[in-house]
Amino acid sequence: xxxxxxxxxxxxxxxxxxxxxxxxxxxxxxxxxxxxxxxxxxxxxxxxxxxxxxxxxxxxxxxxxxxxxxxxxxxxxxxxxxxxxxxxxxxxxx
Numbered sequence: 694x695x696x697x698x699x700x701x702x703x704x705x706x707x708x709x710x711x712x713x714x715x716x717x718x719x720x721x722x723x724x725x726x727x728x729x730x731x732x733x734x735x736x737x738x739x740x741x742x743x744x745x746x747x748x749x750x751x752x753x754x755x756x757x758x759x760x761x762x763x764x765x766x767x768x769x770x771x772x773x774x775x776x777x778x779x780x781x782x783x784x785x786x787x
Contacts, residue, residue, distance in 0.1 A: 694745075696752055705729075707752045709736075709745050716740045719749035719771070721764075728763050728786055729753075731771040750774050750781070757784040 694716070699706045709717035717736040721729045731753060736745045750771055757764050763786035766772040775785050 694748075696748065698752070698756070707749045709749060717745040717749055719746070719753060719768070721753060724765065727761070728765060729757065730765045731768045734768050734770040746770055747774060754781045754784055763787075 694709055694711045696707055696709050699708060703723045704720065705723075706718055706720045708715055715737075717740060718734070719731060720733045721731045724730055731750075734746050734749065736743075753764065753771075756762075762784070764771075764775075764784050765786045766775050775782060
């Protein structure tokens with residue numbers, strides 16, 4: 694699996710591909726210079742339960758730490774993972 698980061702102006706996405714076929718995606722929007730909003734996570738039906746969503750979230754968290762931005766998880770999946778995993782809450786926006 695390969696996860697790439699795509700940027701489209703003030704929006705971005707982390708896309709997971711396997712054999713050059715998209716199997717998952719997490720999208721975000723920038724909110725000023727210090728915050729991003731995770732607005733959507735999608736994983737292929739045949740890929741559910743393989744941890745792809747969490748791998749995508751890990752990439753977003755890694756980017757947030759590197760760029761020193763906080764995350765607002767509007768996506769239900771991302772919000773649930775932030776509640777569950779305390780080790781990523783350092784990038785969670787108040």
